[in-house]
Amino acid sequence: xxxxxQPGPQAAPWAVLADVLLRRAALVARVALDHRPDxxxxxxVDDDDLSRLLTELPGLAVADREVVDAIHAExxxxxxxxxxxFRSQPPGTDLFGRVARFARLSPLEAEVLAVTxxxxxxxxxxxxxxxxxxxxxxxxxxxxxxxxxxxxHPQVALVAGPGGGLRRAALxxxxxxxPLCSVAITPSPTLLWWLLxxxxxxxELPPGALMTAPEATAGAPGGGPGEPGSVxxxxxxxxxxxxxxxxxxxVLGPLLETPLPDxxxxxxxxxxxxxxxxxxVMLQLTGPLPAEARARIEQAxxxxxxxxxxxxxxxxxxxxxxxxxxxxxxxxxxxxxVQEALGQAQAGPLLARGLSLNAEQLELVRRAxxxxxxxxxxxxxxxxxxxISTLAPRTRPARSWGDLVLDAERTERLREVVARCRxxxxxxxxxxxxxxxxxxxxxxxxxxxxxGKTLAAEIIAGELGLDLYKVDLAALVSKWVGETEKNLQxxxxxxxxxxxxxxxxxxxxxxxxxxxxxxxxxRYANVEVAYLLQRLERYEGLVIMATxxxxxxxxxxxxxxxxxxxxxxxxxxxxxxxWGQSLPDGAPRQDLDLGLLAKLFKLSGGSIRNAALTAxxxxxxxxxxxxxxxxIEAVQREMRKLGRLLTPEDFGPYARLIGxxxxxxxx
Numbered sequence: 255x256x257x258x259x260q261p262g263p264q265a266a267p268w269a270v271l272a273d274v275l276l277r278r279a280a281l282v283a284r285v286a287l288d289h290r291p292d293x294x295x296x297x298x299v300d301d302d303d304l305s306r307l308l309t310e311l312p313g314l315a316v317a318d319r320e321v322v323d324a325i326h327a328e329x330x331x332x333x334x335x336x337x338x339x340f341r342s343q344p345p346g347t348d349l350f351g352r353v354a355r356f357a358r359l360s361p362l363e364a365e366v367l368a369v370t371x372x373x374x375x376x377x378x379x380x381x382x383x384x385x386x387x388x389x390x391x392x393x394x395x396x397x398x399x400x401x402x403x404x405x406x407h408p409q410v411a412l413v414a415g416p417g418g419g420l421r422r423a424a425l426x427x428x429x430x431x432x433p434l435c436s437v438a439i440t441p442s443p444t445l446l447w448w449l450l451x452x453x454x455x456x457x458e459l460p461p462g463a464l465m466t467a468p469e470a471t472a473g474a475p476g477g478g479p480g481e482p483g484s485v486x487x488x489x490x491x492x493x494x495x496x497x498x499x500x501x502x503x504x505v506l507g508p509l510l511e512t513p514l515p516d517x518x519x520x521x522x523x524x525x526x527x528x529x530x531x532x533x534x535v536m537l538q539l540t541g542p543l544p545a546e547a548r549a550r551i552e553q554a555x556x557x558x559x560x561x562x563x564x565x566x567x568x569x570x571x572x573x574x575x576x577x578x579x580x581x582x583x584x585x586x587x588x589x590x591x592v593q594e595a596l597g598q599a600q601a602g603p604l605l606a607r608g609l610s611l612n613a614e615q616l617e618l619v620r621r622a623x624x625x626x627x628x629x630x631x632x633x634x635x636x637x638x639x640x641x642i643s644t645l646a647p648r649t650r651p652a653r654s655w656g657d658l659v660l661d662a663e664r665t666e667r668l669r670e671v672v673a674r675c676r677x678x679x680x681x682x683x684x685x686x687x688x689x690x691x692x693x694x695x696x697x698x699x700x701x702x703x704x705x706g707k708t709l710a711a712e713i714i715a716g717e718l719g720l721d722l723y724k725v726d727l728a729a730l731v732s733k734w735v736g737e738t739e740k741n742l743q744x745x746x747x748x749x750x751x752x753x754x755x756x757x758x759x760x761x762x763x764x765x766x767x768x769x770x771x772x773x774x775x776x777r778y779a780n781v782e783v784a785y786l787l788q789r790l791e792r793y794e795g796l797v798i799m800a801t802x803x804x805x806x807x808x809x810x811x812x813x814x815x816x817x818x819x820x821x822x823x824x825x826x827x828x829x830x831x832x833w834g835q836s837l838p839d840g841a842p843r844q845d846l847d848l849g850l851l852a853k854l855f856k857l858s859g860g861s862i863r864n865a866a867l868t869a870x871x872x873x874x875x876x877x878x879x880x881x882x883x884x885x886i887e888a889v890q891r892e893m894r895k896l897g898r899l900l901t902p903e904d905f906g907p908y909a910r911l912i913g914x915x916x917x918x919x920x921x
Contacts, residue, residue: 267340268350271365272372274336276382278329279402282322283386326405340368349449356532357423358556362404366413367420369403370395370441371449394438414439422553423529424522444523448530458523463512465531466499485576487551490536490562493582496613499536501580502560506534509560513538514547521546525554534558542571551575585612586693586794589679595620600630607719608676609634610693610794615753631719634753638721642748646723646756651716658709659824659831659859667819668710671697672717674816675796691791696814698761700804701821704860707800708759710819715755720796723749724757739785746789753795761799762806783808790814824859826852832859836866842879850882854906855889865892882908 265273341361343351350371354364373379373395380393386402387393395403397411404410412418420426427440444456455463488505490498503509510533515521528535535557537547543561551559551573560580561567593601595616600623604611611619615637622633638648658665674695682689697714699707708724715722730741749756787810790797801807804820812818824832830852837843857865869888873880886908893900902909 266350267336267343267348268368269372269375271336271340272369272379274329274332275365275369275403276373276379276386278325278333279386279399280382281325281329282405283402337365340365352532353425353445353448353530356556357419357425357529359419359423360413362407362410363413363419365404366400366410366439367425367441370426370439371446374441374446375450392436392438394440396438397435400439419556422525423556424526424554425529428518428522442522442526444526445530453531456523456527458519459527460512460515460520460524463510463524463527465508465533466503466511466536467508485578486555486558487573487575487577488558488560489567489572489577489579490560490582491566491579492564494585494612494614495538495562496617497582497585498538498560498562500613501582502534502536502562505580506536506558506560508533509536510534511536511538514540514544515550521550525550525557528557534560536560536562539563539567542568543573544571548573585614586679586683587611587613587616588683592616596623596630600628603719604630604634607631607717608678609719609753610675610678611753612750615751634719635721638723638748638752638754641752642723642745642754643752645745645748646725649712649715649722649724649757651712651720651722653709653712654716655713657835658706658713659828659835660706660710660821661828664819664821667817668714671695671714671796671798671817675718691814692794694790694793695796695816696790697796697798698804698807698812698815698818699798699800699821700818701802702823702858703802704858705821705823706859707821708757709859710821711755711757711798711800714798715796718755718796720753720755722755722757724759727758727760742786742789746793749795750793755796755798758797758799760801762801762803783810787811787814823856829855829857829859829862832862833866836863837870837880841870841873844879844881846880846882846885850906851885851889854904855893857889857892861892861896865889868892 340351341364350368351364354367359367373383373393377393383395383399384390384393386399387396397414400410400414401408414420414426425442425445427442429437431437447454455465488502490502492498493501499509499511508531510524510528510531512524512535514537515524524535527533537543537559539561540563548571552575555575559573561572587595589601589605591613592604592611595601596604596619604619609631611634615634618637619630619633622636623630626632626636635650655665658668660668678689678693678695681687682693697711699710701707712722725745730738730745745756787808790811791814799807799811804818830848833848833851837846837848865885865888868891869880869884872884872888876884878884886905890900890905893904
């Protein structure tokens with residue numbers, strides 16, 4: 255009866271065990287199947303065939319019990335030795351044993367998994383299984399063959415059931431349709447590749463799933479929470495993604511971080527990958543935990559779970575397991591973290607400008623800096639790509655303080671905005687000032703159109719190394735209830751993820767005073783203002799608001815203003831400077847009297863620049879240098895555009911040019 259070869263000494267213990275169990279089952283099956291007709295002899299079953307088949311029914315089986323007992327006795331030493339060797343492998347030396355221990359498989363579950371893997375990896379074993387199944391086409395284990403392989407365990411079929419550890423850890427492939435006893439019991443291909451040495455992630459993992467640290471070492475499957483009976487669910491609310499990850503890793507060790515899976519296949523892959531890699535799972539949630547997720551967490555009891563969210567999760571959605579909430583550090587990255595991430599040389603430009611990054615943004619800047627020529631400032635600017643750049647137009651600052659014509663006192667207040675942004679880390683961090691309600695900076699620029707409010711915002715952003723994003727309020731305000739708030743939330747959330755300066759022009763359109771409620775429209779308008787005030791108080795970045803009428807701003811916003819600067823119409827000396835800056839050195843000139851222009855025409859800086867540009871095009875078209883006649887004509891056009899009443903006295907010695915459209919003809 256010893257017609258099957260003995261297992262080779264070089265095989266893995268789990269493979270040796272499979273071969274020993276297959277050999278014993280084959281010997282027993284040979285006794286039971288000795289007189290069975292050839293199943294391929296014909297498609298028709300005659301009376302003699304039926305009689306033989308009936309004798310094989312479980313309740314009528316007449317196999318030679320004495321022969322079977324003799325086979326069990328003969329094979330008992332080899333089975334016992336194989337089992338002892340399989341179960342006694344030192345931790346760290348046997349990959350299969352590590353998987354079984356981390357998945358908390360029972361000894362029987364581990365043996366069943368060992369046999370299924372061994373059969374799947376060797377066609378010779380598959381031929382033996384086909385013999386056991388009495389079906390050359392069914393070369394995988396079934397519930398029927400499990401009973402032959404493990405006669406000492408009458409309930410062995412339950413191991414492959416939905417309540418068993420193999421299904422709990424998703425180590426078996428999903429069940430295919432068919433008669434239950436004939437359904438193949440197949441290990442997951444990912445498990446087989448893992449045993450063969452291929453550590454590629456499971457292809458069914460949710461997009462975005464990643465390992466947060468090197469592969470776990472032997473004997474450290476996720477740390478303390480991996481012990482039976484301990485807390486297995488940890489809530490990680492607040493902070494940013496990196497801070498939540500750090501808080502979870504401090505307790506759980508290496509993580510498999512993932513967004514919420516979509517569907518059974520992704521859930522199976524997540525549980526399986528975490529089991530093979532010996533990781534705790536960190537779910538990054540965007541809302542309450544769905545019922546399916548709660549059920550899967552409760553089912554996969556061998557894993558530790560971290561539920562990460564920006565806000566605290568409702569108690570009603572939590573799994574029915576013991577849980578503990580972790581403390582998450584503030585999102586802002588410290589100077590030391592910036593220096594460690596970028597190195598002293600590259601961290602210098604960011605720290606010198608007082609650029610405020612949270613931990614997640616710092617990680618993105620660190621990864622992007624080498625690809626952008628080693629420029630961390632360029633990497634910081636790229637944070638906006640794909641976030642706020644889709645919601646507001648970007649201005650990359652190109653002008654400096656020399657381009658702004660403003661008196662010393664107001665210029666100093668503008669520099670205060672820069673100083674507050676640049677030194678927030680020192681004042682709120684090292685010195686211990688309270689950042690309540692937030693460490694953000696809000697500036698209000700008020701004054702007539704064209705007096706330099708937008709220019710000042712651009713200069714401030716440039717000083718801080720930030721891109722300036724001008725928020726189009728017309729695109730945000732909606733007639734539909736709640737839509738305006740959603741649009742504003744999207745802008746602020748994207749700005750927080752991008753580290754940019756927000757610029758609200760014509761801010762009184764949405765930051766205006768709340769009115770008495772006389773109808774539903776007033777009520778919802780007041781709700782919008784109240785929401786914006788609350789969101790502005792929580793914003794940690796730089797917001798600049800510009801308005802022509804500061805008196806229209808709601809007093810509640812004025813309380814939140816950090817620095818307020820009024821921009822008056824320029825005086826004569828300032829207008830002359832603006833005229834000089836508006837006419838580039840490369841443009842040809844002839845007998846210009848900029849002092850006279852500044853004296854005669856009380857224009858804003860924006861209007862002066864428009865007139866200077868118009869004169870440049872008039873001169874180019876006429877083929878002449880810039881002359882007083884052309885500048886006067888450009889001023890005349892600008893004043894008409896502004897609706898200003900024109901009188902000869904306004905133009906002094908050039909009154910004769912009013913309405914003449916005077917310019918030289920080309921050529």
